[in-house]
Amino acid sequence: MRDSVELERLGIPTVTLVTTSFARLARVTSEGLGMPDQAMTVIPHPMGGISAASVRSKVRHAYPEIERQLTGWRPSRARLDPPRVARYVQLKGSVSELQSEFQLRGWSAGLPFVPPTRELVDSLLTGTTHPADEMVWDGVPPRMGILTVELLAACAAMAGCKPEHLPVLLAIVEALQDPAAWYAHQSTTTGTESLLFLVNGAIAGELDLAYGTGAAGLWYHANAAIGYAIGLVSKIVGGSRPPDQDKSTLASPADLLNWTLAENERDNPWTTYAVEHGFGESDSVVTAKVVYPPIDIGDHQSETGADLLNYISHCINQPFVYAMRHQPVLLGLCPEHAATLAADGWTKDAIRDYLWQHARYPAHVYAEPAWEAGSIRPNADFPDLHYGSTTLLPIVARPEDLQIIVCGGAGKHSHFWPGPKGMVTRRVDPWR
Amino acid sequence: MNASSMTWDLVNPEGAARPASLSPAERPAELRASTIGLAWNGKPGGQEALEEIARLLDENVGGMRFIKYWEVVPESVSPRELSQQTIRAMASCQPDVVIVSQGD
Numbered sequence: 001m002r003d004s005v006e007l008e009r010l011g012i013p014t015v016t017l018v019t020t021s022f023a024r025l026a027r028v029t030s031e032g033l034g035m036p037d038q039a040m041t042v043i044p045h046p047m048g049g050i051s052a053a054s055v056r057s058k059v060r061h062a063y064p065e066i067e068r069q070l071t072g073w074r075p076s077r078a079r080l081d082p083p084r085v086a087r088y089v090q091l092k093g094s095v096s097e098l099q100s101e102f103q104l105r106g107w108s109a110g111l112p113f114v115p116p117t118r119e120l121v122d123s124l125l126t127g128t129t130h131p132a133d134e135m136v137w138d139g140v141p142p143r144m145g146i147l148t149v150e151l152l153a154a155c156a157a158m159a160g161c162k163p164e165h166l167p168v169l170l171a172i173v174e175a176l177q178d179p180a181a182w183y184a185h186q187s188t189t190t191g192t193e194s195l196l197f198l199v200n201g202a203i204a205g206e207l208d209l210a211y212g213t214g215a216a217g218l219w220y221h222a223n224a225a226i227g228y229a230i231g232l233v234s235k236i237v238g239g240s241r242p243p244d245q246d247k248s249t250l251a252s253p254a255d256l257l258n259w260t261l262a263e264n265e266r267d268n269p270w271t272t273y274a275v276e277h278g279f280g281e282s283d284s285v286v287t288a289k290v291v292y293p294p295i296d297i298g299d300h301q302s303e304t305g306a307d308l309l310n311y312i313s314h315c316i317n318q319p320f321v322y323a324m325r326h327q328p329v330l331l332g333l334c335p336e337h338a339a340t341l342a343a344d345g346w347t348k349d350a351i352r353d354y355l356w357q358h359a360r361y362p363a364h365v366y367a368e369p370a371w372e373a374g375s376i377r378p379n380a381d382f383p384d385l386h387y388g389s390t391t392l393l394p395i396v397a398r399p400e401d402l403q404i405i406v407c408g409g410a411g412k413h414s415h416f417w418p419g420p421k422g423m424v425t426r427r428v429d430p431w432r
Numbered sequence: 433m434n435a436s437s438m439t440w441d442l443v444n445p446e447g448a449a450r451p452a453s454l455s456p457a458e459r460p461a462e463l464r465a466s467t468i469g470l471a472w473n474g475k476p477g478g479q480e481a482l483e484e485i486a487r488l489l490d491e492n493v494g495g496m497r498f499i500k501y502w503e504v505v506p507e508s509v510s511p512r513e514l515s516q517q518t519i520r521a522m523a524s525c526q527p528d529v530v531i532v533s534q535g536d
Contacts, residue, residue: 013457016532034454047477047535059484154443
C-alpha cells in the first residue's frame with residue numbers, strides 16, 4: 001500500500017489489488033500513511049501458490065469492480081479523524097484489573113508488565129538528556145504512531161527497563177528508521193521475521209549486557225528488557241499486532257521479545273563487527289537487523305578450520321522465497337568455533353569467500369511455474385546476473401553480504417540468522 | 433474496574449497516530465486512449481493477474497496503452513517498500529492510472 005500511496009501523493013491515481021487476508025492490513029496501512037480511503041479491489045486469498053488459470057479466474061470475477069475503480073471510484077471519507085489519544089490516562093483497579101484493561105486496549109498480550117506510571121516514566125527519562133516531548137519517530141509502521149521520548153520511556157517502563165537503558169533504545173529507534181533496516185516490511189510481513197540488536201563497545205559493559213553463555217536467552221535483565229521494550233513499541237505504538245496488522249503466518253517469540261545481545265569482544269580473535277564497520281573499539285554502538293529464526297550449527301567433531309567451514313557451509317545452505325534476497329545474513333560464531341578457525345589462519349574475509357563459494361543450492365529447487373512466471377530470479381539489485389535451472393546459487397549475492405560476529409559462551413554451537421535485509425548501526429552516545 | 437482499589441496515573445503507551453490527510457489523486461474520466469501502469473510487487477500470481485486485467489481492459493474498453501513496470505522499471509519488482517527514486521521513475525512514465533498488485 002505504501003507504493004500506491006506514494007504514487008497518489010505524486011498525483012497518480014491507483015487501484016490496488018489485494019487478497020481477502022490482507023484487506024484489513026491494507027486499510028490500516030493506508031490510513032496510517034494519511035489516506036483515509038483508497039481504491040482497492042479485494043479478491044479471494046491467495047494469489048500465489050495456485051495455478052495461473054486460477055489467478056485469471058479470480059481476476060475475471062473482480063474485473064467489473066476494477067474497471068469501475070479506475071474511473072468512477074470516490075473515497076468514502078475525505079479526511080481522517082483527528083487523533084483522540086490522551087497523553088496521560090487515569091485508571092482505577094487492582095494490578096490484575098489493570099493487566100486486563102491493558103489487554104482489552106491492545107496494549108498488552110496479558111503477560112505481566114510494569115504499569116507505566118507517570119512517576120516511573122519520569123524516572124526513566126533521567127536516563128537521557130533529550131526532552132520528553134521530542135519526537136523520535138514520526139510514524140511507527142503500520143499504524144504510524146508518533147513516538148516521543150516519553151512514549152518510548154513508557155514502553156521501556158512496561159518492559160522493566162532502567163533509566164540507563166534509554167540511550168540504547170533511542171539508538172535502536174534511530175537505526176530502525178533507516179530504510180535499509182526494512183522495518184516497515186518486518187512489521188507486517190507473512191514471514192517469520194523479528195529484530196536482532198547487537199551491541200558493541202563500552203555501553204555493553206556499562207549496562208551489563210550479556211555476551212557469553214545464554215546471552216540471548218532472556219535471563220539477563222538488560223538483554224531481555226531492551227528487546228521487550230522495542231517489541232512493545234512495535235505492538236502498541238506501531239500497532240503491529242496479529243492477526244490484522246502483523247501478518248506473520250506463524251511468527252516467533254522473538255516477535256515480542258526481540259533478540260538482544262552484546263558481541264563477545266573478549267573472545268573474538270578478529271576485529272569486532274563495530275570496528276570492522278568503521279567504529280572505534282570503545283565506541284558504543286548498536287546494530288539492528290531483521291532476522292529469521294536462527295539455525296543451530298552444532299559441530300563437535302571438526303578439529304580444523306577447513307572441516308568446520310565445510311560443516312557450516314552445509315548448515316547454512318538454504319534457498320529463500322526469492323533467489324539471493326538473503327542480504328545481509330548473520331553468522332554468529334561461538335568462541336570455540338572462532339578459535340578453531342583463527343588458529344588455522346582463517347580471516348573473516350577468507351571465511352566469507354569460502355562460504356559464498358560452497359554454500360550453494362541448485363536453482364531448480366524453485367518450482368517450474370515460478371521460473372516461467374519470472375518471479376524466481378536474481379533480485380533487482382543484480383539485473384545483469386543470468387542463470388539457468390541447473391545453476392548453483394549462492395545464499396547471498398556477494399561474499400560481503402555474509403556478516404560475522406562472535407557471540408555466546410563455552411560449547412560448540414554457532415548460529416546462523418538468515419534475513420531478508422537490514423543491518424544498520426547507530427551510535428549510542430548522542431542519545432545519552 | 434473496582435473503584436475502591438488503586439488509582440493509576442499512567443502515561444498512555446499508545447500515543448497519537450500521524451494526523452495528516454492526503455486526498456486521493458484525480459481519476460481519468462475515461463479509459464479509452466489512456467495510459468495504464470501495471471505494477472507488480474514480485475509475489476507469485478501478481479504478474480498473471482495484471483496481465484489478465486490488461487487483456488480484459490483491452491477486450492472491454494480498448495485503445496489503451498499499458499506500461500508493464502516489471503519491464504521498464506525492473507527495480508519496482510520488489511515486495512519491499514520502493515525507494516522514492518523508483519517511485520519517481522514509475523511516475524516519469526506518465527501513466528493516467530496505475531494498477532498495483534499487492535497479492536500474496
